[in-house]
Amino acid sequence: xxxxxxxxxxxxxxxxxxxxxxxxxxxxxxxxxxxxxxxxxxxxxxxxxxxxxxxxxxxxxxxxxxxxxxxxxxxxxxxxxxxxxxxxxxxxxxxxxxxxxxxxxxxxxxxxxxxxxxxxxxxxxxxxxxxxxxxxxxxxxxxxxxxxxxxxxxxxxxxxxxxxxxxxxxxxxxxxxxxxxxxxxxxxxxxxxxxxxxxxxxxxxxxxxxxxxxxxxxxxxxxxxxxxxxxxxxxxxxxxxx
Amino acid sequence: xxxxxxxxxxxxxxxxxxxxxxxxxxxxxxxxxxxxxxxxxxxxxxxxxxxxxxxxxxxxxxxxxxxxxxxxxxxxxxxxxxxxxxxxxxxxxxxxxxxxxxxxxxxxxxxxxxxxxxxxxxxxxxxxxxxxxxxxxxxxxxxxxxxxxxxxxxxxxxxxxxxxxxxxxxxxxxxxxxxxxxxxxxxxxxxxxxxxxxxxxxxxxxxxxxxxxxxxxxxxxxxxxxxxxxxxxxxx
Numbered sequence: 001x002x003x004x005x006x007x008x009x010x011x012x013x014x015x016x017x018x019x020x021x022x023x024x025x026x027x028x029x030x031x032x033x034x035x036x037x038x039x040x041x042x043x044x045x046x047x048x049x050x051x052x053x054x055x056x057x058x059x060x061x062x063x064x065x066x067x068x069x070x071x072x073x074x075x076x077x078x079x080x081x082x083x084x085x086x087x088x089x090x091x092x093x094x095x096x097x098x099x100x101x102x103x104x105x106x107x108x109x110x111x112x113x114x115x116x117x118x119x120x121x122x123x124x125x126x127x128x129x130x131x132x133x134x135x136x137x138x139x140x141x142x143x144x145x146x147x148x149x150x151x152x153x154x155x156x157x158x159x160x161x162x163x164x165x166x167x168x169x170x171x172x173x174x175x176x177x178x179x180x181x182x183x184x185x186x187x188x189x190x191x192x193x194x195x196x197x198x199x200x201x202x203x204x205x206x207x208x209x210x211x212x213x214x215x216x217x218x219x220x221x222x223x224x225x226x227x228x229x230x231x232x233x234x235x236x237x238x239x240x241x242x
Numbered sequence: 243x244x245x246x247x248x249x250x251x252x253x254x255x256x257x258x259x260x261x262x263x264x265x266x267x268x269x270x271x272x273x274x275x276x277x278x279x280x281x282x283x284x285x286x287x288x289x290x291x292x293x294x295x296x297x298x299x300x301x302x303x304x305x306x307x308x309x310x311x312x313x314x315x316x317x318x319x320x321x322x323x324x325x326x327x328x329x330x331x332x333x334x335x336x337x338x339x340x341x342x343x344x345x346x347x348x349x350x351x352x353x354x355x356x357x358x359x360x361x362x363x364x365x366x367x368x369x370x371x372x373x374x375x376x377x378x379x380x381x382x383x384x385x386x387x388x389x390x391x392x393x394x395x396x397x398x399x400x401x402x403x404x405x406x407x408x409x410x411x412x413x414x415x416x417x418x419x420x421x422x423x424x425x426x427x428x429x430x431x432x433x434x435x436x437x438x439x440x441x442x443x444x445x446x447x448x449x450x451x452x453x454x455x456x457x458x459x460x461x462x463x464x465x466x467x468x469x470x471x472x473x474x475x476x477x478x
Contacts, residue, residue, distance in 0.1 A: 018251040025265065029248050032273065036281040038290070046291045051478045054342020056439055063437045065342040067478040072344045074435050078394055123433045125397050129366075129404040159402065181402030183374055185394070187348075187431040226404060232394035236435045238476070 061105025071114075071239040077106025082127060082229040087209075090228075094164060094204040097124065097230065106233035108202040116241035118167060119191040122203045125231030127183040128159045134222035150221070159226075160208035165190040165235075167201050177208065185231075194239065203235055244279030246272030300477065303331045303449075306470040310354070313464040319378055319389065319452035322351065322466060329451040329471045336447040337475050339438040344476045347379055347393075349432045349451040351469035358400050358424060359460045366405045372460035373400035375453065377432045382448040390449075396432040400424050400461065449473055 007023055010016055031040070057064040063074045085100035097107035104110070107124070136150050163186045164174040173190025188203075207228065247268045249261055309325025322329040329349065339345055353375070361372050379393035401424050432451065438444045451471050455461045 016257055018253045018255060018257075021257060022250045025248060026250070029246050029269070032269075032276070032280055033245050034280055034282075036276070036285065038285050038287055041281075041285060041290055043289050044292045046286055048340075048478065054340075054478065056342055056437075058439050063439050065344065065437050065439075067342060069478060070476065072435065072437055072476065074437055076392070078392070121433050123394055123396070123431075125394065127397070127399070128402075129406070130402045132404060132406075181425060182399030183371075183397050184428075185396040185398060185431060187433050224406065226406070231397060234394055234433070234435070 061103070062109070064111055070241065071111070072236065073109050073111050073120075073239070074234065074236045075104060075106055075109045076234045077101060078232050078234070082231050085228040085230055087225045087227070090207050090209070094166075094206055097203045097205060097233070100228075100230060101233075104202075106203075107235055108200065109235055109237055110198070110200045111237075111239075113194045113197060113199040113239050114241040115196045116194060116239060117191060118172075118194045118199070118201070118237050118239055119189075120165075120201070120235070120237035121190070122163065122165045122173070122188045122233075122235045123185065124163060124203055124205075124233040125183070125185040126161060126163075126180060126205070127229035127231065128161065128180045128207075129182060129226045130159070131223070131225045133220050133224070135218035136221045137218055139217070161228075162206040162208075163188050164204050164206070165201065166204055167192050167194070168199055177206075183231075201235060201237055203233065244277065301337070301475045303333065303473040304470070305329060305331055308468045310465055310467040313453060313466060315375075315455040315458040315461055315464060317454055317456065317458050319380065319454045321380075322451050322453050322469060324351075324466065324469050329469055331449045331471060331473050333447055333449070336445045339436070339444045339446065339475065340477075341438050341441055341443065343438055343478065345434075345436045345446065345449075346474045346476065347434045347436075347449055347472065349377065349379070349469065349471045351377075351430055351451070352467045353398070353426075353428045353430055354465040354467045355426055356400055356424070356461060356465070357463035359462070360401070360403070361460060363407075364403075365407050366403050367457065368405040370457045371399070371405055372457045373403065374398070374456040375400075375461060375464060376456070377430060377451060377453050379432065379434050380448075380450040380452055381446055383444055383446050387448065387450065389452075390434060390436065392436045393434045394432065396430065397456075398425075398428055398430055 008020060010020060051068045055066045061076055065072050083101055089100060098104055101107055134150060159180045160177050161180040162175055162177050164171050165188050172192040173188045175186055175188055248265050251257055305327065307324035307327035309327065311322055311324050313320065358373060366372050374397055376395050376397040378395050379390040380387045381390040
């Protein structure tokens with residue numbers, strides 16, 4: 001409560017003493033000099049001009065803006081073509097997309113969060129085509145690579161993915177298991193409460209792959225497991241604190 | 243202006259006009275230039291914000307239609323018009339994105355059916371895959387309608403067919419393309435956020451959702467239905 005009241009009203013024809021003067025003026029000035037509070041301020045008077053300007057922070061693949069009531073944080077990887085994520089890098093469980101993309105652009109965000117909520121979305125364009133097998137029929141013709149004895153078999157049921165968003169390694173949004181027969185762009189919304197402190201948000205993917213081992217009557221002589229291709233991706237977050 | 247100067251009067255002094263007027267002048271000058279050094283932290287409550295001028299509210303724009311569009315495909319991005327409703331938000335008045343402020347946009351639509359000629363080779367052209375279509379945002383920020391540079395290209399495919407040539411010697415023995423399942427009734431999404439990182443306001447008069455195919459020779463027709471385009475302008 002910063003509002004101050006007159007301590008002692010001077011009466012007409014009184015001589016004003018130093019203490020009266022100093023006490024009255026001193027308390028008013030101390031209020032003005034850094035102690036003005038809600039009760040001193042007019043209601044419905046704050047407009048955009050009174051709010052602080054946003055603070056920007058930009059760099060390769062990211063844009064951050066911090067405003068008085070909220071912050072927006074944006075990581076992007078746009079228009080750079082498809083990046084291959086070959087099977088030799090696949091991990092069981094969640095795969096951090098920073099690995100195949102060799103950086104955080106589009107798939108990871110780091111910033112200093114303030115106590116409140118995080119709300120955002122991850123968008124990622126994934127392309128996972130069918131794998132195929134080269135089979136040899138030992139009942140016909142000569143040994144491979146006899147073209148008359150070799151066929152290709154495309155495996156169209158094998159590819160499933162799940163896309164998730166993690167905040168400080170806690171999953172806060174996920175698509176559930178999706179059949180990725182071809183190309184699909186996933187948009188994953190998420191939200192979570194957050195405390196003040198450093199935060200890292202990233203996009204991860206589970207790859208479900210059924211490695212077929214054989215076909216009756218044929219011998220597999222080559223396996224070609226399709227790479228996962230990653231196209232455009234963005235990850236953005238709104239930190240709402242007031 | 244954090245400190246308004248004053249001069250205390252000593253006991254026994256006569257309060258004279260000159261120092262008194264100096265103090266009054268200091269108060270008059272100082273109170274006209276109060277800043278955040280004069281206030282306590284976090285003094286501003288919701289009741290102090292002017293509700294009439296939408297200081298930190300989020301404006302919301304929306305256009306939607308449950309009608310259909312039969313898209314005779316094109317490799318160039320084409321405005322989506324569902325029935326008689328173009329997926330265009332014409333901002334009236336145009337929205338002004340101040341430095342550091344943002345625009346969020348989202349679009350989704352159902353791709354109901356397609357006319358698709360499967361490639362005879364048993365694999366797709368890797369440069370121009372025959373079964374791929376995509377969406378993006380266009381906007382007008384004063385230079386006409388162009389693809390918004392912050393919009394992803396949101397791509398989808400009709401099939402799971404491989405883009406790799408299994409090998410010339412054995413290609414003819416690949417599984418017939420006609421036996422592959424096609425994906426229909428896909429709900430397609432597109433999302434964008436734009437943050438004005440320049441030092442000047444950016445005025446956006448229109449936002450559009452557009453569609454294209456990568457190869458219009460094989461993917462000749464698409465039926466789009468039930469689309470929603472939304473935009474929000476988060477403020478401070």
